[in-house]
Amino acid sequence: MAIKSFHPPQRILMGPGPSDVSSRVLEAMSRPTIGHLDPMFVAMMDEMKELLKYAFQTKNELTMPVSAPGSAGMETCFVNLVEPGDKVIVCQNGVFGGRMKENVERCGGVAVMVQDEWGRAIDPQKLEDALKANPDTKVVAFVHAETSTGAQSDAKTLVGVAHQYSCLTIVDTVTSLGGSPVKVDEWDIDATYSGSQKCLSCTPGLSPVSFSARAQDKIKSRKTKVQSWFMDLNLVMGYWGAATKRAYHHTAPINALYGLHESLVMLQEEGLENSWARHQKNHLALRAGMEAMGLQFVVPVAERLPQLNAITVPDGVDDAAVRAALLNDYQLEIGAGLGVMAGKVWRFGLMGYACTPRNVLVCLGALDDVLGRLNAPIRRGVAVAAAQKVLAG
Amino acid sequence: MAIKSFHPPQRILMGPGPSDVSSRVLEAMSRPTIGHLDPMFVAMMDEMKELLKYAFQTKNELTMPVSAPGSAGMETCFVNLVEPGDKVIVCQNGVFGGRMKENVERCGGVAVMVQDEWGRAIDPQKLEDALKANPDTKVVAFVHAETSTGAQSDAKTLVGVAHQYSCLTIVDTVTSLGGSPVKVDEWDIDATYSGSQKCLSCTPGLSPVSFSARAQDKIKSRKTKVQSWFMDLNLVMGYWGAATKRAYHHTAPINALYGLHESLVMLQEEGLENSWARHQKNHLALRAGMEAMGLQFVVPVAERLPQLNAITVPDGVDDAAVRAALLNDYQLEIGAGLGVMAGKVWRFGLMGYACTPRNVLVCLGALDDVLGRLNAPIRRGVAVAAAQKVLAG
Secondary structure: OOOOOOOOOOOEEEOOOOOOOOHHHHHHHOOOOOOOOOHHHHHHHHHHHHHHHHHHOOOOOEEEEEOOOHHHHHHHHHHHHOOOOOEEEEEEOOHHHHHHHHHHHHOOOEEEEEEOOOOOOOOHHHHHHHHHHOOOEEEEEEEOEEOOOOEEOOHHHHHHHHHHOOOEEEEEOOOOOOOOOOOHHHHOOOEEEOOOOOOOOOOOOOEEEEEOHHHHHHHHOOOOOOOOOOOOHHHHHHHHOOOOOOOOOOOOOHHHHHHHHHHHHHHHHHOHHHHHHHHHHHHHHHHHHHHHHOOOEOOOHHHEOOOEEEEEOOOOOOHHHHHHHHHHHHOEEEEEOOHHHOOOEEEEEOOHHHOOHHHHHHHHHHHHHHHHHOOOOOOOOOHHHHHHHHHHO | OOOOOOOOOOOEEOOOOOOOOOHHHHHHHOOOOOOOOOHHHHHHHHHHHHHHHHHHOOOOOEEEEEOOOHHHHHHHHHHHHOOOOOEEEEEEOOHHHHHHHHHHHHOOOEEEEEEOOOOOOOOHHHHHHHHHHOOOEEEEEEEOEEOOOOEEOOHHHHHHHHHHOOOEEEEEOOOOOOOOOOOHHHHOOOEEEOOOOOOOOOOOOOEEEEEOHHHHHHHHOOOOOOOOOOOOHHHHHHHHOOOOOOOOOOOOOHHHHHHHHHHHHHHHHHOHHHHHHHHHHHHHHHHHHHHHHOOOEOOOHHHEOOOEEEEEOOOOOOHHHHHHHHHHHHOEEOEEOOHHHOOOEEEEEOOHHHOOHHHHHHHHHHHHHHHHHOOOOOOOOOHHHHHHHHHHO
């Protein structure tokens, strides 16, 4: 055995995440490791909480990054808020709603599924009907921005309906946070989790979460212990809490947190609204190029996320061959379809640091070339110009 | 709000972890992020598994890093191997045995505690007595290297006793891996977890784990689903498994894995046996210095870990004042006591990249100064010379 150092290629990351990471963030991660109870680190943690409150638009004190990827952030919400026997309505319109169901059931909860078409927003009327039929429901859970399809749902309305029926709400903002409006306090969300590697453009591995006072009350009044020791917020808050004395729970991922801190400082410098506008503008440019080629979006225009663009693979075109050619010839990563959409759609991310006019043009030019070489039924040589027109506008 | 980039100080990390991280590892973490399904990344994952097999001295196919800190590695072992109603004997001789009990109970298991004195190795006879009294025990769990006290137990003997009673074994090697012998196959360990931030000297946030064929059989034949979706090895193995086709489970912490890969390449370059010998030699030098000052080790000499040195705080000396002075005046972090040992001991780590003659001398010199200034009852001006004598030998 003589394994050498690993030197990754320099890709352009326009899949569903991770997205491109700024050299500022990468450099921050390479700063000297210090202890997780070092006074300097503890001061940085306080800044981190402030920066995350800004990103989530909340005053929730219980706002912090879980020391693991978004899937663990999801599980943190469910294991803390769902007790055995609790009925939970999950609105599903893609892959990640299905993962929520798994979480509910593994907590001993009873999942009531409300199904919507993949690629469409969640229908608030269906949620209301389900709540009427299940008045003993304790929690409503849904995905704000479905990474598997690129559909965004009206979180404010859905949370409002849930609260009319006295339910707590768990909202997945993995793909929306930083790229399109997420307003935890204004929308009155009780628990939400996100990921570091989408529109925040940090490396993967951390999951920002936020919990309302109502959610905290529920956690404090649980009849049973949280089934996960690692994710038990009663314990985690001994480390991340507002207390002046921070107690050891687990060893925090120090350097990853340096990176998230830096990416949040960058978000603060740009301003949330400016970031949302940038995502929207580059999305419109990408859309103009895609449509000029004759490619079709999966999601109706009013329900589309700017940062995750699902495009139908044209008839007769080999999904995987196109992705491989983009990766090998252009160092450009795009995403495959997930679940029932595998082989049928491509997912083009325009997230965070990767959401630039440059990447829009590179992507459209590369796609034009690759699809042309494969004799796909598209209009050649028009996509880049169509995007440029939007970018100049 | 105008929060700036965070610039940590350059500490020397001689606490219980994290330990100092090589600039090679820090630089590796700052390499460009690529996708978690990128063919280049998938190839790196295969190397990672080989490197971890070497570190653990095992051929176990199910050897990989959990995408979260050591506490999550511990929980991964328990949630996969313990089903509701299963009886688990936990041998406790420090803080982390107590955490094992919490894990057993949160899995719905029944924990039978076998207590040993803190600061001593686990007594195999007590384990055997407990197994005789509890013939329906399914799993035996213990900590090989107690980070809270610096005691090491005879893992091979304890595993042998457990197997005589047909029990699976879960062994915590968080602090031992890389710094002192851990021989998973020779000792016949069924499940073990470690941490990236101790003697592997990577940043915190990853937990290498390894599972024997016997453990895998148990996981495959479970009657109930693993209660954690994130930690369910049946699912995780779809991503980390030997299959030619890697499927998405969660988004792996790409750059953190670059760092662990690099730290394991460094371990391979040095050689495991050389690393163990280095830890032992520097420990003997530190010990000579401590004893020359008149300071006392908590753990009897035959049961001491080289990489974690627990020293009794002399009567009348303010534990916290000493640690603060070392940190502020010498940028030197050492660890406080945990649990019942809080305020009564200091923990001096000599782990991985921090385990050097230079750090031994700096630590002893700084301690000599700080304790002297506080009028502690020590012999002044002799510690460094005593250590140098050992280092020269």
